[in-house]
Amino acid sequence: MYSHRSTPEACLPEAERETHADPILDREEKRAVHDSDSSHAATINANENASSPDAANGMPMPPEPEASRTKLQTSIIMVCLCASVFLAALDTTIVTTALPTISEYFHSSAGYTWIGSAYLLANSASIPSWGKLSDIWGRKPILLGACSVFFIGSTLAATSVNIGMLIAARAIQGIGGGGLLVLVNICISDLFSMRNRGQYFALVGMTWALASALGPVLGGVFTEKVSWRWCFYINLPITGTVTILLFFFLKLDSPRTPVWDGLKAVDWVGSLTVVGGTLMLLLGLELGGVSFSWGSPTVVCLIVFGVVVTGLFVLNEWKLAKYPVMPTRIFSNISNAAALGACFSHGFVFISASYYLPLYFQAVMGASPLLSGVYVLPYALALSFCSVATGIFIKKTGMYLPPIWFGFTIMTLGVGLFIDLPVTTNWAKVILFEIVLGIGVGPNFQAPLIALQSHVQPGDIATATATFGFVRTLSTAISVVIGSVVFQNQMKNHYTTLVGPLGAALANELSGGSAGASVGIVKQLPPAQKAVAQEAYYQSLRTMWIMYVAFAGLGLVISLFIGRHVLSKEHQVTKTGLAAEEEKRKLNQQKKVKDEEPVP
Template structure:
């Protein structure tokens, strides 16, 4: 939510958890009382209709939302944040087109899914901790630490000589990427008003999409021309340059928290519970129906204990954590809950395109790793353009609900059309269907985050934004696992037919968890054997996209519960540190609420 200078109209309440929905919506509009820079911005609030009528008289804060910074300084900060985000985004998709080559080189088809999943798991599990640590120690040093960990992980990936080492190194890389993904959004939330954040979130969405577009292409180029290891070597100079730029240009509040006090303030138990619960749950999904039957004790225990641990995490955050990773008060508003769920489902659907479409191009259309990246461009470029355009739309109009709802409805159409792609190349369908899906996915990278921030207190900006990133990345990780489970199980179900038509030896190499790792084998098959194998691949992928289309429709239904409120251009830069977390500074006490009146004008 927007943080704006506000003079206290009375002593603040001892607890901000009881702030009503109406007050939170007023906070989202940036309603303020007097400040040293401008007149009081009076507000009329209709409690029955939940509408806010603002005084149209502009204030200096509205004219200069980034007062104290030149446009050049602002541009440098945004560029540095985009560079950091580009690195993490690149490594999400660059792996998609090189995995068949890696699986073949290490002779480990079962590691196909886990090279991608380990990165995403490390990414998702640590995001809440990154956000809270940045609340304690400040944004800049923690963002630099995340970039450094990402650099180390990239180096380890590049020199890996076994599949196990590569998977472990990708997990390290993912831990660093988790900080890189969430902290730029938190920094923008600290620096800019909620009305103006849309344009910067839109830029981040565009950067993510461009990296998604370049990732598969670069992966294909490096794999075919040099070595797949260069997909990780390239991160070393880029992340090094990003570290240097961020060190010199990123100027944010530094609370100078003593190391010992800061370490004691971290919610270590909460971090352990959420990381452990997430890993157990996703391990259970990955093993189910592939390495173990769904009814096996291993799968059931992993899923049940994973969910139980997540419940324990929620209880710990509610009752015991002094500085919780995810304050329970963030989930007290209908819009915040709907925004979190929308982010999860949106990420789940988005990943089905960027991660699994290359498998369709390579396995069904017989494309090499380079061309599969090129074939993915209609999806990611349309996504990129729409993400940037929606950021401008939100800044100009202040409306975030229309892009959310309309985008997800379009995504239902786009991903539903993927079911019609077929086992034979039809390039008109391939291009048009991807564009429709990209147009639907694009608006929902930034708009649900803005909706969430309209419901929260200023001191919870870091926790809410990191929780949003965690839930989004959990959706991404879950998508890869769910897609892999569906694909592997569908290939296993076709084993009897494949053994009859192409023989036991080839059929076994295309069974269950072996199928995705042997995509190059299918490309080498000609005649009836090749047609049969490609049709089996397509049938498995078609079933996968039926499920993802259902998830897209569910996301649309959930998004209908998001409420639209007015967005303000007023802002005061948020301060980090233990005093703010403890509510001992004015910045953390109902900042942005200012003077709220009822419909009759009574305070």
């Protein structure tokens, strides 16, 4: 068993590497031929210490990083990392049931959507930059910085005196939350070997799912029993405790990069263009069909300029950036592109149940906002169980492709079952369908990430992980918008069905862009009119689920292009800092030159 190394051999295609009959002997031959190239490697294989001069002289070598930690230390670190993800994911959904109360408190209906959107937009746009910052200054200081930003944003949100301050605070929260989500996965990648990290990624996936499901429930409890401000106050003691514990227990390589040197090395053009392009694109999608028509100059300009700026970002990363935020070499491997495509499809479908099942429970089943959040728990629990089971499977077998294929197959089946969700109360059927979808969604929280990491150079794991996180958050944001567009268009098509029994005024309220926000009206209608409205909601959601089945099936097809790779139990410690970045850049330049040399 041998591991993927940051040497010219590691840069070879997988099929070429697997032709070697004796990988250890072949590695030594490669090292003799390409000694100058190997000197530029940006990672250290802990097992190579056995061949060092100290070991030859009988001197004791330092233990491998995983072996140097006690179970208690590992447990404390993982509890802190999972708590960080829990808070970042919780703040995505905790305000959903509190929004009406917050809007009424500040007497601002205009800020209703921006309280949630500000967090999501800032979260998505900031993720790529966090990974590169951790490459320059190290994982630990940047993770602690993300905790601090999230703490500050939560404090400002909890003490907001007007709607503008709350929206700005939510944006600050989103920046910190984006850092927490991506840096937790990067730290796990640095702490554990490729074979072992699957079970820890699984815990993160389970935490994310539970937080997303519990968010509306906790938000409703805080709003009804205490105050909406506790949706943000709850973050303060947990974030503070996590920051202190990580400061003392998280032991990772942290280069003492001078601030000014680090700032000069940041890919500012790449960071600004990815943030600007993402914000404009998501804002256009967010405003389209709600605040402005899809053909309005505002929406068209935002989407067009978002695409243009994103194109400039790609050009900068490809040709101009010295230390790119998102190196294009990550996408040069078809397996990597397939893993990211699978990530997009998975995130696209995963969020659909969390976001639209509560709408189904409220509009069709007549549930309250609080209970609609509780009714999503079977989905979250099944998802969490399968996420953990997948991590254990990958650790035991070293195989990630079977869980990926199994997950997408069952996910396609599960979301397909949602097409047949009952229009009348049938809880056995609803819970069964939720469990099936949860079983399908669970495995692919971490398996595609492991597939991606196994096919990149060790020095690129942070940027690859950040790219993976960016694709996932982008897919969830786009999914909510596209799902809303399909649902709203279908409700608009039911206008003629609604206008007869309900009248023009109510039909206008329940059709088009206001359908989701007007779900409370359905409960107040007389039985005959309520049945007509519920049928319109049911049929519109049914069409939307068909669209999600198509995306789940597309993900299954894409996943077939993910390549197989042997997962090593050897732990590699990734160096960070400017010296490591420069070594990695030179190594990639040398590889590019060799790839361009004509074959004799």
